Amino acid sequence: MAIxxxxxxxxxxxxxxFGDLVQLSISMIQxxxxxxxxxxxxxxxxxxxxxxxPTMCKKDPNYTxxxxxxxxxxMTDVGADDDDAEEWNASEDVDFDESDSNHVAGEQTMDRxxxxxxxxxxxxxxxTWLPRMIQSLxxxxxxxxxxxxxxISEGCQEIMEGELDKxxxxxxxALQDPHPRVRWAGCNALGQMSTxxxxxxxxKYHGIVLPALIPVLGAPExxxxxxxxxxxxxxCEEAEKETLEPYLDTLxxxxxxxxxxxxxxxxxxxxxxxxxxxxxxxSTFGKWYGNLMPLLFNVLQQPNERExxxxxxxxxxxxxxxxxxxxxxxxxxxxxxLVNILGHVQSNIVDEDDPQESYLLHCWGRMCRVLGQDFVPxxxxxxxxxxxxxxxxxxxxxxxxxxxxxxIEQEEGWELVPLKGKYIGIKTSTLDDKFMAVExxxxxxxNLDGGxxxxxxxxxxxxxxxxxxxxxxxxxxxxxxxAVPQLLASFKAAHGRDSVQYNQLWEATIAKVLxxxxxxxxxxxxxEMYQCFYESVxxxxxxxLSNDHMxxxxxxxxxxxxDYQVRxxxxxxxxxxxxxxxxxxxxxxxxxxxxxxxxxxxxxAFHTIxxxxxxxxxxxxxxxxxxxxxxxxxQDDTQRQWALCILDDVLEFCGPASWNYHSxxxxxxxxxxxxxxxxxxxxACYGVGVAAHKGGDAWAEFASGSLxxxxxxxxxxxxxxxxxxxxxxxACASIAKDLHYNNTKVQNVQDVVTAWIETLPVxxxxxxxxxxxxxxxxxIERQNPAVMSQAARCFTxxxxxxxxxxxxxxxxxxxxxxxxxxxxTAGLDANQLLAGLPxxxxxxIPELKNRVLLRNTRVLDVQVRNTLVxxxxxxxxLVQVDGVGEIxxxxxxxxxxxxxxxxxxxxxxxxxxxxxxxxxxxxxxxEETRGFVVGFLFGRGWRTAGGVGASALxxxxxxxxxxxxx
Numbered sequence: 001m002a003i004x005x006x007x008x009x010x011x012x013x014x015x016x017x018f019g020d021l022v023q024l025s026i027s028m029i030q031x032x033x034x035x036x037x038x039x040x041x042x043x044x045x046x047x048x049x050x051x052x053x054p055t056m057c058k059k060d061p062n063y064t065x066x067x068x069x070x071x072x073x074x075m076t077d078v079g080a081d082d083d084d085a086e087e088w089n090a091s092e093d094v095d096f097d098e099s100d101s102n103h104v105a106g107e108q109t110m111d112r113x114x115x116x117x118x119x120x121x122x123x124x125x126x127x128t129w130l131p132r133m134i135q136s137l138x139x140x141x142x143x144x145x146x147x148x149x150x151x152i153s154e155g156c157q158e159i160m161e162g163e164l165d166k167x168x169x170x171x172x173x174a175l176q177d178p179h180p181r182v183r184w185a186g187c188n189a190l191g192q193m194s195t196x197x198x199x200x201x202x203x204k205y206h207g208i209v210l211p212a213l214i215p216v217l218g219a220p221e222x223x224x225x226x227x228x229x230x231x232x233x234x235x236c237e238e239a240e241k242e243t244l245e246p247y248l249d250t251l252x253x254x255x256x257x258x259x260x261x262x263x264x265x266x267x268x269x270x271x272x273x274x275x276x277x278x279x280x281x282x283s284t285f286g287k288w289y290g291n292l293m294p295l296l297f298n299v300l301q302q303p304n305e306r307e308x309x310x311x312x313x314x315x316x317x318x319x320x321x322x323x324x325x326x327x328x329x330x331x332x333x334x335x336x337x338l339v340n341i342l343g344h345v346q347s348n349i350v351d352e353d354d355p356q357e358s359y360l361l362h363c364w365g366r367m368c369r370v371l372g373q374d375f376v377p378x379x380x381x382x383x384x385x386x387x388x389x390x391x392x393x394x395x396x397x398x399x400x401x402x403x404x405x406x407x408i409e410q411e412e413g414w415e416l417v418p419l420k421g422k423y424i425g426i427k428t429s430t431l432d433d434k435f436m437a438v439e440x441x442x443x444x445x446x447n448l449d450g451g452x453x454x455x456x457x458x459x460x461x462x463x464x465x466x467x468x469x470x471x472x473x474x475x476x477x478x479x480x481x482x483a484v485p486q487l488l489a490s491f492k493a494a495h496g497r498d499s500v501q502y503n504q505l506w507e508a509t510i511a512k513v514l515x516x517x518x519x520x521x522x523x524x525x526x527x528e529m530y531q532c533f534y535e536s537v538x539x540x541x542x543x544x545l546s547n548d549h550m551x552x553x554x555x556x557x558x559x560x561x562x563d564y565q566v567r568x569x570x571x572x573x574x575x576x577x578x579x580x581x582x583x584x585x586x587x588x589x590x591x592x593x594x595x596x597x598x599x600x601x602x603x604x605a606f607h608t609i610x611x612x613x614x615x616x617x618x619x620x621x622x623x624x625x626x627x628x629x630x631x632x633x634x635q636d637d638t639q640r641q642w643a644l645c646i647l648d649d650v651l652e653f654c655g656p657a658s659w660n661y662h663s664x665x666x667x668x669x670x671x672x673x674x675x676x677x678x679x680x681x682x683x684a685c686y687g688v689g690v691a692a693h694k695g696g697d698a699w700a701e702f703a704s705g706s707l708x709x710x711x712x713x714x715x716x717x718x719x720x721x722x723x724x725x726x727x728x729x730x731a732c733a734s735i736a737k738d739l740h741y742n743n744t745k746v747q748n749v750q751d752v753v754t755a756w757i758e759t760l761p762v763x764x765x766x767x768x769x770x771x772x773x774x775x776x777x778x779x780i781e782r783q784n785p786a787v788m789s790q791a792a793r794c795f796t797x798x799x800x801x802x803x804x805x806x807x808x809x810x811x812x813x814x815x816x817x818x819x820x821x822x823x824x825t826a827g828l829d830a831n832q833l834l835a836g837l838p839x840x841x842x843x844x845i846p847e848l849k850n851r852v853l854l855r856n857t858r859v860l861d862v863q864v865r866n867t868l869v870x871x872x873x874x875x876x877x878l879v880q881v882d883g884v885g886e887i888x889x890x891x892x893x894x895x896x897x898x899x900x901x902x903x904x905x906x907x908x909x910x911x912x913x914x915x916x917x918x919x920x921x922x923x924x925x926x927e928e929t930r931g932f933v934v935g936f937l938f939g940r941g942w943r944t945a946g947g948v949g950a951s952a953l954x955x956x957x958x959x960x961x962x963x964x965x966x
Contacts, residue, residue: 004045011053018056022046022063029070040105043070047109054116055582065125067113072129074106075144078181085181089221094265103144107151114155116586123156134170139179146174146185150192161197168205172212180221187216187224191231198238209235210247217254222263229258229266229273236273236280244281251277252288259295264311271296271314275321286326293322293334300341304348304356313359316342320366328370335374339367343381361386361436365443376451379444383455389437390463394472395430431473438467438479445486453494456487460509468516468532474525481525481532484509488539497541506540510549517556523594526560530601534608542612550613550620557602561627564595568636599642606646610653618654625664632668637677644672644683651690651699659698666702673709673731681713681727689734689771692742703738704745707752710735714759725764732759733768736775753779754786761797762806769806773798777818783825791826795819795833 007014014021028034028042046067050057057063078101082088114122126148133145149171153160160167171193174186190213194201201209213235216228232251236244244251255277258270274292278285299315302308319338328335342363349357364382368375414428441459445452464487467480488509495501513533520526533553537544545553571588578584584592609617631643647665650658658665665687672684688710692703713731718724735756743749760776762769776794779787787794798819801807807815823830 004041004048007045007048008052011049011056014049015056018049019060019062022060022066026062026066026070030073036100036102039074040100040102043074043105043109047112050113050116052585058117058121064113064117064121067109068122068125068129071106071110071113072126072133072144072148074102075110075147076138076140077102077106078140078143085179085221089180089223091223092263092265094223094226103147106144107147110148110151111155114152116155119152119156119159122152123159126152130170134174139177139182142174142177142179142182143185146171146182146189149189150185153189153193153196157196161200164193164197164200164205167193168208172208175212175216180219180224183216183219183221183224184227187213187227187231191227191234194231194235194238202235202239202243206235206239206243206247210251214247214251214254217258222261222266225258225261226263226266226269229255229269232273233276236276239280241281241284244277245284248277248281248284248287256288256291256295264307268311268314271311271318275314275318278318278322278325282325283327283330285322286330289322289326289330293319293331296322297334297337297341300345304345310355312345313356316345316356316359316363320363320370323370324366328372328374331370335367335371339371339375339378342367343378346381346385357385358433358436361389361440365440368444368447372447373449373451376448379448379452379455386437386440387458387463389433390441390459392430392434394426394470396424396426396472426472428473431476435473435475435479438463438476438483442479442483442486445483445490449490450494452487452490456491457505460484460487460505465509465512468512468529469519471521474522477520477525478528481528484513484532485535485539488536492539506544510536510540510545514549514552514556517553518559523591523598527594527598527601530598530605534601534605537605537608537612540612543616545609545613545617547616547620550609550617553605553609554620554623557606558624558627560598560602561624564598567591567595568639596638599638603642603645607649610649615654615657618650618657618660621650625661628664628668632671637675637680640668640672640675641677641680641683644668644680644687648683648687648690651687652694655694656696656698658695662698662702669706670709673706673713678724678727681724682730685710685713685727685730685734686768689730689737692734692738700742700745703742704747707735707738707746710738711755711759726768728759729762729765729768729772732756732762733765733771735759736772740771740775740778750786753784757786757790757794760794761800761804763800763804764806766806766808769801770811773801773807773811773815777815780818780822787822788826791822791828792833795822795828796837799834799837 025042025046029039029046031039046063050067079085079088110126130145130148133141136142136145149167171186171189174182174189177183177186190209194209213228213231217225217232219225219228252274255270255274258266261267261270296315296319300312300319302312304312320342323331323335323338331338342360345356346360349360364378364386367378414426441463445456445459464480464483467476467483470476470480488506491505492502513529513536516529517526517533520529571584571592574588575584606621610621628643628646631639632647634640647668650661650665669684669687669691672680673688675681675684688703688706691699691706695703710731713719714728716724716728719728735752739746739749739753739756746752760772762772776787776797780794798815801815802812822828823833
């Protein structure tokens with residue numbers, strides 16, 4: 001073991017003998033005459049080198065190939081005395097610890113190699129073996145191949161994701177393997193891949209995975225059934241409801257059948273899987289509510305026997321997740337019954353090891369989200385046990401006796417920290433419960449708003465604020481930091497921002513938060529504290545910080561920046577000491593990421609202060625100017641971006657007063673627009689736009705003089721690539737701001753407007769889009785020649801923005817109205833224009849097409865309007881469109897239509913009135929209707945007409961067409 005410890009702290013000392021050491025270790029690993037522990041020690045030594053010096057391992061010509069071969073060989077050492085898996089399948093302990101087994105050692109080492117060496121190095125030798133092993137006559141080879149795929153998928157994610165179809169070709173057939181342990185391993189691989197390749201697996205490969213995996217729920221072996229259900233948890237928790245919907249009938253039916261299984265662990269897993277499916281399926285799961293909820297209630301109303309506790313806990317979890325999926329209205333009185341059942345369970349928990357207790361806390365949180373304000377009366381029962389956990393003290397012991405240390409090591413829920421020859425023992429299980437309790441208190445405050453206010457002072461003073469400095473457990477500090485702004489918001493909702501009670505709470509709280517900014521030792525957690533600070537300031541709003549508050553904040557920020565510079569310098573020195581080709585170790589990479597997160601959250605804190613304090617913050621901020629001057633010229637992209645973003649805030653929130661700092665701002669913005677880092681170009685372009693918008697006369701010359709550089713940003717190679725798009729779109733928006741707010745300073749303004757049209761569309765940046773399209777609408781309204789001469793292109797730019805949903809609310813309405821006007825004044829054919837767009841664009845902008853074609857619309861009759869709102873709340877959304885009138889949008893309508901008409905579920909319902917005196921019209925369109933539409937004429941009696949459109953878009957227009965009599 002001594003050599004392993006040396007490899008951890010001084011791996012480079014082995015550089016000259018590493019090749020010999022590899023050969024020696026490999027010979028030991030493959031020597032079956034040695035005992036397993038000796039072989040595993042040799043394997044551990046080689047894995048340790050990968051952990052601490054992956055570059056040296058990559059350079060050795062034999063290391064990777066030999067290690068892969070030996071790991072795969074060890075992984076075949078499974079089920080030696082149980083060839084037919086009879087003993088394995090009969091076992092009730094599905095979590096049996098096999099960590100000392102050769103096959104587990106091989107799996108764990110493959111996982112470590114994948115994470116340290118990466119796919120480019122590990123995959124070639126691995127996949128020279130796997131196809132052969134998958135085809136082997138030995139079930140152990142097939143099992144090992146599948147477990148290897150499970151082990152390496154996380155570390156090799158980037159490369160494997162591009163080859164998933166080939167990997168699935170190896171894995172999916174294993175689900176029909178004659179040997180149960182191979183089928184189990186196939187489920188394991190699919191479950192792991194569903195997590196490691198989340199998104200891609202669900203969207204691209206659901207048609208391969210689910211039809212193969214769901215039937216395995218009917219396998220004859222309980223352990224295979226259970227593992228298939230577990231794999232489905234991994235798949236479904238990352239899947240959209242639209243992906244799952246075609247499979248739900250078969251999936252839920254199979255899972256419900258598993259609830260009748262004689263093995264309790266199968267029942268427990270089935271409940272967990274049903275809960276996950278319900279969570280992902282949402283309201284769609286309502287179809288099975290009537291069959292499932294009575295079963296769950298029945299389980300929960302059985303006697304509280306020890307062997308049934310985990311099953312009952314899973315039933316609680318399942319019931320509350322289903323409740324969250326289907327909602328309060330669907331549950332009706334069942335919601336109250338479920339809350340009462342949970343209360344009964346809570347009152348009957350007597351043993352500390354009862355798993356129902358920890359499950360119950362999360363169940364209360366879900367029911368709070370389901371019931372909303374109706375949950376408030378239950379807080380008096382829920383809060384006492386929750387507060388007991390949340391206020392728990394750390395259980396810490398100083399251990400200097402080897403026997404005590406050995407005893408603690410054997411107990412679960414303890415962490416040992418070495419200290420000067422002794423050990424500090426920390427009972428982490430208590431701290432984990434404390435963390436969970438603080439999180440749930442945050443859920444209550446967030447969901448109950450003012451309803452939670454009676455508990456806020458106690459929670460803030462005894463849990464959240466003390467938790468900010470709970471240095472025994474980082475997660476408790478993080479959870480406390482997230483709780484503080486939610487508690488403030490709850491109290492503010494009840495008492496008002498200007499009340500004496502709120503201001504007393506605010507003063508006491510912000511003082512502690514500022515104190516923590518100066519004392520928090522962990523970089524990652526310090527970022528969370530800055531987030532706590534700026535979210536709290538956002539809750540309290542304008543002028544909530546005193547001069548003393550701002551001075552303390554700047555002092556803490558200065559300390560952070562000094563410490564950051566020291567860390568950067570140390571990393572630079574370490575980089576200089578590394579040999580050519582050596583990569584920074586994982587710890588260094590994590591440290592860099594933590595620093596980037598810290599700078600980002602500090603940035604948001606400065607942004608929030610400037611936003612709420614304005615010019616009053618400037619005298620304090622001046623203390624940091626030297627740091628900005630250093631950062632904007634630093635070679636590190638992150639430091640330049642950090643400085644540029646804060647300079648943008650000075651311009652945006654201090655207006656003309658920011659000119660006092662122009663010597664610190666102008667050159668960084670100019671350099672930023674030419675920066676090779678896209679994020680820095682984006683920040684600089686945004687700053688120029690803000691100068692034009694908010695800077696007044698002082699900044700006018702600079703803003704107009706920056707136009708050539710802004711156009712250069714939009715004309716760079718790959719300007720529309722994913723990396724560069726936001727910089728390009730910010731340049732487009734900033735040119736628009738300059739032309740709108742500062743046009744008297746722009747030379748040849750019409751030429752600039754014409755050139756600006758070429759910088760559209762804006763389809764990524766939701767902040768830039770409103771400025772760009774507001775200016776475009778302005779040009780259309782004025783019938784500017786630049787727009788009228790390119791009317792068709794401008795219409796397309798509008799369609800693209802609506803498809804991308806970068807425009808919302810009033811701005812979307814305004815640009816739609818402008819597009820309609822453009823079609824009219826330019827004599828364009830809207831149908832022809834839309835037909836020329838890509839099919840996806842046509843499908844996603846039906847409202848544009850409808851609104852462009854509508855004429856002579858006025859507001860609905862009040863009685864009809866109120867009838868519709870009453871019938872469809874809360875699904876109804878009322879949109880007021882200039883020149884069109886009121887449009888009702890109904891998403892996912894399932895309720896019967898008023899006047900007794902019932903139709904299948906529709907994507908959207910739009911109600912118009914008075915199309916040229918024809919009466920009221922109702923049109924349905926959406927993916928689920930597949931183009932089926934019905935038009936009604938009422939006010940003159942009911943008439944119906946139906947038709948099938950080529951698409952959902954055409955269907956919506958067809959409905960209007962029926963009403964108009966087209």
